[in-house]
Amino acid sequence: MAETPRPGLRILVGAGSFADAAAALRVVAQLPNAFQAGLGGILVEEVDTLASCQIPNQRIVLVSGATSLAPTQSQMHTLLKADARAFQRSLAHTANPTGAHWVFAQDRGDLVGTALRAATGWDILVIGYRQVHKIPGKIVVLEATHHPSDAVREASNRLSKQLSADRLVFSVDQGVDRPTANQHPEGFQFKTFDDALKALTRTNAQAVLVDLTHGPIHNLDDLARLLEVARCPLLVFGMSGMNAMLEHSTHIPPPSDIAGRNGGS
Numbered sequence: 213m214a215e216t217p218r219p220g221l222r223i224l225v226g227a228g229s230f231a232d233a234a235a236a237l238r239v240v241a242q243l244p245n246a247f248q249a250g251l252g253g254i255l256v257e258e259v260d261t262l263a264s265c266q267i268p269n270q271r272i273v274l275v276s277g278a279t280s281l282a283p284t285q286s287q288m289h290t291l292l293k294a295d296a297r298a299f300q301r302s303l304a305h306t307a308n309p310t311g312a313h314w315v316f317a318q319d320r321g322d323l324v325g326t327a328l329r330a331a332t333g334w335d336i337l338v339i340g341y342r343q344v345h346k347i348p349g350k351i352v353v354l355e356a357t358h359h360p361s362d363a364v365r366e367a368s369n370r371l372s373k374q375l376s377a378d379r380l381v382f383s384v385d386q387g388v389d390r391p392t393a394n395q396h397p398e399g400f401q402f403k404t405f406d407d408a409l410k411a412l413t414r415t416n417a418q419a420v421l422v423d424l425t426h427g428p429i430h431n432l433d434d435l436a437r438l439l440e441v442a443r444c445p446l447l448v449f450g451m452s453g454m455n456a457m458l459e460h461s462t463h464i465p466p467p468s469d470i471a472g473r474n475g476g477s
Contacts, residue, residue, distance in 0.1 A: 216400045220312075221335040222249045222251075222252070222333075223250075223252070223334045223337075224251075224253070224327075224331045224334040225240065225252065225254070226256060226323065226327025226331070226338070226339050226340065227254075227323075227339070228252070228255075228256050228257075228258045229254060229295055229342070230294075230295035230299050231338035231342040231405070232341055233295075233299045233302065233340045234255060234316070234319045234339045235342050235444070236339070236341075237303070237306050237342035239338065239371065239418070239419050239445050239447070242374040242375055243307050243369070243371070243374075248429060249329070249348070250307075250313045251303060251307040251313075251314045251315075253315075253316045254316070254319060254327060254330045255295060255301070255316075255318045255319075256318075256319055256320070256321060256323045256327060257318065258320075258321070258323055259264070286442045287406050292318075297340060298320045299316065303316055304372055323339065324435050328448075328451070329341055331451050332451065334436045334451060335450060336447060336448065336449055337447075337448040337450065338447050339445065339446045339470045340437055340467045341439060341443060341444050343444075344444070345416050347416065348377060349413070350379065350380050350416065351372045351418065351421070352379075352380045352412065352415060352419070352421070352442070353380070353381045353420075353421050353423075354382045354421070354422045354428065354429075355382070355427070356385070356426050356427035357385040361425070361426050361449060361450070364423050364448050364449050367447065368421050370419075380399075380400065380415070381399040381400070382399075382400050382402060382411065383410045384402050384403075384404065384405050385401060385410050405429075408428070409437060409441045411436075413441050417443075417444045418444050419444055419445050419446075420444060420447070420450055421446075421447040422435075422438065422446065423448075423449040423450040424448060424450040426450065427448030435448070
């Protein structure tokens, strides 16, 4: 007898390291029943990082701001294996309280593009980014002014309450002048996506939520820039909004398609 599909959302976490994945999973864990249908993870070996390991005496900048010699290729592969094991353990730990199925995979490429390709068929993609600020930040919604997303608003409200964090809404009007006198206190209006990014650089955020179906994200470069500026996990809704741009897919079947064959079984 086929298993009855579980209600709820299917969330895929994409990250380039376990530290980034752990930050994303801490956010996911604040949505108690949101991933009842399944939880997944993909660890992406980023090509730029791997390439730096081939340059003799290459130095990298650590999160603390200090510099250090980049690991060798052999050291990098050892680190990735350890990260993969830790990532899987954390997936199981996060999924087990709800009994959700979970699945894990690894791939190589650029983080944003590879994670989006893997997210085909999932409801939400969470792109991990390790904690930068010691003080927990705000929950930020980035949306197009005329196309707010109910799913994003609901998720952001829940996160704000669970994390006891302020919630901000950044609305991008994309060049159209509109009065701002009657804006809600938590809302900020911007004419362009770039203007919103500039404001985000001055904001301590612990999560940013966006819906690809409604905008203002229009391409992979926009999403990559958002991750770089936000410096925190991104919760990406509306996966179908990018499907036309993704010609090649590294697909992780959602847990509803692989019931009984997840990493926890």
